[in-house]
Amino acid sequence: MSYRVGVVSLGCAKNLVDTELMLGQLDAAGFIITPNPREADVLIVNTCGFITPAKEESIDQILDLARYKKEGRCRVLLVTGCLAQRYPGDLMKEIPEIDAILGAGMVSQVVETIQRALAGERVLNVGEPRFEYGADLPRIRTTGKHTAYVKIAEGCSNRCTYCAIPSIRGPYRSRPLESIQQEVENLAAKGVKEVILVAQDTTFYGLDLYGRRMLAPLLRSLNRIPGIYWIRVLYGHPDGINDELVDVFASCEKICRYLDLPLQHASPPVLARMGRSNDTAGLRALLHRLRRDIPGLILRTTFMVGFPGEKEEDFQQLLDFMREMRFERVGVFKFCAEEGTPAASMDCQVPENVKEERFHRAMALQQQISLEYNRSLVGSQLKVLVEGKKGNYYSGRTEADAPGIDGQVYFTAGRISPRPGDFVPVKITLAREYDLMGELP
Structure with missing residues (x-):
């Protein structure tokens, strides 16, 4: 049966x-x-x-x-x-x-x-979280024919004070580079055009297995695979950005000029309590360097509001940082006291109503920044990966948009009927806070 x-x-x-x-x-x-x-x-x-x-x-x-x-x-x-x-x-x-x-x-x-x-x-x-998969393990993708996620590592060895992932998923475990290479080659043979590399911290990749960070060599290797057009990297860490990685992003044509670096905050005292680097001057220098050395780079980050001990002046530092850096993509979430984490038992827990108010203030600021950035794209022509159609409008994503978390481009196509997985040039005619509208020229 x-x-x-x-x-x-x-x-x-x-x-x-x-x-x-x-x-x-x-x-x-x-x-x-x-x-x-x-x-x-x-x-x-x-x-x-x-x-x-x-x-x-x-x-x-x-x-x-x-x-x-x-x-x-x-x-x-x-x-x-x-x-x-x-x-x-x-x-x-x-x-x-x-x-x-x-x-x-x-x-x-x-x-x-x-x-x-x-x-x-x-x-x-239930046992130890030690599962690792190889390129030959059967898999049914749910993301459509043209896009696939590829997990390059499991677990996490960072010790952020708010996060329970290391206790749930175990320490960081990189997959062998050859296994990832084989999997992406298999995906390309099945018609996948965009691969999205994920791990709890992609920039840590290889340190446990090879004794050094190997994300840059991995990307160079994947960049040579025929049939793959976009390689997107999610969930990096600023401490893992090195010269080699910057050069790969700037020089390899298939690597999306899109970098997801969850920074969590911009106040040194808050970052220190989070168990993260509180060298905000160094962080600013890194971000300015990324903008300078990787033309057209889109930066996505995540910020947490309401962390224990966050004062109004700390939150203002975060808002000032957002205004200064003008990230194209930002996610904001409220601190949750997770059972078993050091942050859950810290003094000076922030009241829920204060978290909520700060969340909305940060989101309102980013919404304005995002709208201004999108308006700067009106009149330009962008390459769009087609994903579907509803009514008279097709939908798709640019190099600057990760699926499920960023905006989309909605466009009309006249007599042309593009299919999901096609790349098409779209002239942008209208900007919204997160989405763009356009038409095929």
Whole structure:
């Protein structure tokens, strides 16, 4: 008998890669993948456990899918991912509808775990988060034919005081360069045009395996693969930017002039309490150098507001820094006191209403900066990767836009009918805060 499996993937792109690997193994084992939870015999929730809102979303999703044990044909509800790795016993105890828990390090055992659950066993399969995947592991991509995420490492060895990822995912573990190279070559052979490299800290890549940072050599190697047009790098760290990496971004034509560097704050006292470098003068020098040496570079960053001890003057430093650097892309989120992290027990916790107010002030400032930047693009012509069409408008992304987190370009095409995965020149005619409007010339 062939069982039908439905999957919900939550959280970051790194988690999505794990979901796609599980789908690949299930497909290879004869399971049928379905998007309809009502017709699934097995339902999987790949959870996020990074911050409190993500944990709450994961619990809500588990409870929502649990109803298909009565309303549908679900026989097994499996929970995996970061929340499962972090709280396996609590989940099994508090949510009796769960039939199996699969730890974040047990991705390769998803088929066996489901088979045990289908046989009537309530399975708790959680161990050390040591899973690493190779280029030959089956995978079903969910990002369309032309774009794929590639996880170059697992875990994290940084010790930011607010973050639980090292305790959930374990220490940093780089994949061999040859394995990544082979995977990207395989993806190119399947029609992928954009690969997006992800890890908890991509700039740390290779330090554990080769004794030095190897992101730059990896990018040079990937840049030579035929059929790949864009190589995008997410989740870097300013301490990992070196001369070799800057040169690669400036000289390799397939590397997107797009760098994601989550900086978290701009106040030295706050950065010090976060366990990050508080050399803001050095950080400014680095950012100015990146702008100078990589023409057309788009900078994305993330800032946290409401960290313990953040005073109004600290927050003002952050706003001044945003005005000065004028990042094209910024994400802002509020500090959450994560269980087991040093920051959770720090003195001077910031009240929720203050966090909320600072969040909106920072976002309002960035919205204005983003709108001004987008308006500067009106009249220009940009290369756009087509992703779809709704009504009279096609949608796509430029080199400056990562999927799911940045804006899009909406455009009309006249008599031309571009397909998803095509690159087209779009003349920009209108700017919004985050999105652009245009037309094919």
